Amino acid sequence: MTFFFETLLCGLLAGTLYSLVAIGFVLIYKASGVFNFAQGSMLLFAALTFVSLHEQGVPFALALLLTVVVMIVGALLIERLVLRPLVNRSQITLFMATLGLSFIVEGLAQGLMGSQVRALDLGIDDVPLFVGPLMLSQFDLIAAAAAVVLVTVLALLFNKTRIGVSLRAVADDTTAALSIGINLNRIWQIVWAVAGTVGLVAGLLWGARQGVQFSLSLVVLKALPVLIIGGFTSIGGAIVGGLIVGAAENLAEVYIGPLLGGGITPWFAYALALAFLYIRPAGLFGERAIERV
Amino acid sequence: MSLPASESAHAALLTVNDIEVIYDGAILAVAGVSLSVPKGAIVALLGANGAGKSTTLKAISGLVRAERAEVSRGVIEYAGHDLAGVDPSQRVRQGMVHVLEGRHVFGQLTVEDNLRSGGFVRRLSRRAMEADLERIYAWFPRLKTKRHTRAGLTSGGEQQMVAIGRALMTRPTLVLLDEPSMGLAPMIVQEIFEIVAQLNREQQVSFLIAEQNINVALNYASHGYVLDTGRVVLSGSAAELLARGDLHDIYLGKQ
Ligand SMILES: Nc1ncnc2c1ncn2[C@@H]1O[C@H](COP(=O)(O)OP(=O)(O)OP(=O)(O)O)[C@@H](O)[C@H]1O
């Protein structure tokens, strides 16, 4: 039984990282209805920028701050150069634009900062930690705690504040939001900047585990099942979806994996997502339009 | 009946001069509309389905751009300034607000958050926001009892009130009101127009109201314009228009 809980908890902890990645998608999807394929390369870009600065001897906190600034400037540029000119185009056009953007960002990141694997040391030892009878990784716990703090701040920001209500208003009815003077461009700028910052945190936590390298940008593919399960429009859904995927993946690897010859982690999340598509196409927390006639 | 001299001498708050609006670079929806709204007036914009009422209002509020349309000719002046190149959010800040046809409340947001969102453009302090909410609830007491209900779950009449209340939170000088009577029972329509008249009298808010319901609209307006296939085919004081026996025929395109 202890082993089961260890497996479950370990999966949940990993799941917080999936949640973090998925939240970046949800924010942008809510504000502009577009699946931002470039989220993964933004994550890579952020992590690479941080590592490069840190390697140059810039202190941790300053490097973090500078990277946030870089991500904000990047968001402003993307809004101005990509989103604004394409406003009112079809969703597929916007999706293609983010696809192109993802290659540009990735190319820029590797061109400017190199493509070799970089070690990232956040100064957290990955020692085992005993919580009661359970053995957990200290790094996982701290990473999960960071994710929880960030998620809480975001949830507050997007529920209570003017920006949050504006974002939900835009997601609900963009024309109506424009009619009362909400500045759509401003909302896009904010959302992309926040998604970039969330990407930075996710990139650092992920990069510290497996090194900062090209494959970081592939977490974009991991976020897809999370979003299908949680729903594309709900931050809460992204959190729960991430936890479900993390836990299910780990449990399946341990308990089902051996039956299938192992190595089922890469695809198990997709199988789970497919099952959700059958039974709950809008995801657990996806918003279906409220209609009243 | 002609307008009293004092009113006709009033400077116009809004002047639309011979505008043309084209959707998708091909569909001509408005082909030469001119009209004006004097300060403090209620003006009706009448016409059958597809006449171009909504498009005219969207040209004025700047929302045409969001529907892949553009004002390809003509001038729109608000408070003496040309609105060309002024984006919708700036227009709201200058005191003009558009209540869309079909209400367009934020269905997932509570009634109160809907109203709040209208105040964002003025960057109110928390205190001022609360005070303004109370002001709206005073106009629409029904909304106060539903303040925590998701707007998508309220009745059609309540949604219209939410849409108007939300617009009033921007503290407008001019409200562009698109078919407030659409799909509502006559009693509710009456209630809404009474509030419009009262806002006009007591707060000097001007209204340009697009309506298919001629009688109600002309009952409250001082002036009216009748559109047909994107053109003004008739205009005059409300009394003059009501006195014409052929208004319904023109309106239905049977002239
Ligand atoms: N989004 C759009 N794209 C293309 N054409 C449009 C669009 N909206 C309106 N039109 C066209 O513009 C013309 C005028 O439409 P508009 O909605 O302004 O009329 P209306 O007088 O408001 O009608 P209704 O009383 O039905 O609301 C119509 O021929 C319509 O088909």
Ligand SMILES: [Mg+2]
């Ligand atoms: Mg209309």
